[in-house]
Amino acid sequence: MPRLFAFTWGEDHLSREITPDGEGGSLPRLVHTFGDRFGAASFASGWQVCVTALAQVLDGGPVDVERDTAGTLHEAYLARFGELTRGRVEETDGGGRRVRFERRLVRPAEVVRARLTGGAEPLTGSPVPPWFTADTVPAGPVTDVRAPELLAYAWHPEGEVRWVLGPGTGHGPRPVLTQSGPRDFDTEGALAVWRARVEELAAGLLDR
Incomplete structure (x- = not known):
């Protein structure tokens, strides 16, 4: 069964890898490599929403996650990446x-x-x-x-x-x-x- 999927998206590179966690489950890993450093908070907040929704699907429940339309998640990541400001x-x-x-x-x-x-x-x-x-x-x-x-x-x-x-x-x-x-x-x-x-x-x- 394939465990790695990678592709380019414009000038960016994305990879998704799934590895066993040793306890009967798996550990997914997403890596987004990009040159637009000032897009980091936007990318990070967007991927958090996507990964949260995926986890809900895998748990068998409905998708109950809101897009970051208010921008609060974006600003929280920007605060973590303080050098960008x-x-x-x-x-x-x-x-x-x-x-x-x-x-x-x-x-x-x-x-x-x-x-x-x-x-x-x-x-x-x-x-x-x-x-x-x-x-x-x-x-x-x-x-x-x-x-x-x-x-x-x-x-x-x-x-x-x-x-x-x-x-x-x-x-x-x-x-x-x-x-x-x-x-x-x-x-x-x-x-x-x-x-x-x-x-x-x-x-x-x-x-x-």
Whole structure:
């Protein structure tokens, strides 16, 4: 009887293996190997729901498991994978530095965009909606906007803040937030204020 089934799914690799547990039963093992590290919480919560449902079927009972539509399971895994929420510092081509955050959210893209804009889409040259800003980061007027995926503004003669709302996996969109600046700009301070801002946004969406 075959005990291993493996296949590729796009660029991912999945394997399911069943081994005897030594007590007359079996031990199933699922391994999902992927390169999209920021999808980890989404994948983990999705597989937990699937594995729970499978266990209920094997026990001979009805399937009584809810999908993680509220996003609470996703956020619990994200808390366990804490490094995914901390942001990172990168070098820019021009010799400066950039702070970067990437995070999956648990509400549809249109809900996230409405939250960020306050329901009124900004125009180039208009003030930046407060949700796109953070404490200690000066906000000049909007320099680039393409609804629903992009908003950018200058915070320094050599620096820019960009929000890009890209497609996500399973739950909601994937915002990528960057703040670029000169070599000596306070990246540690930027990491702290933007992490607080992104987590505030995520918590508010979860409550809704």
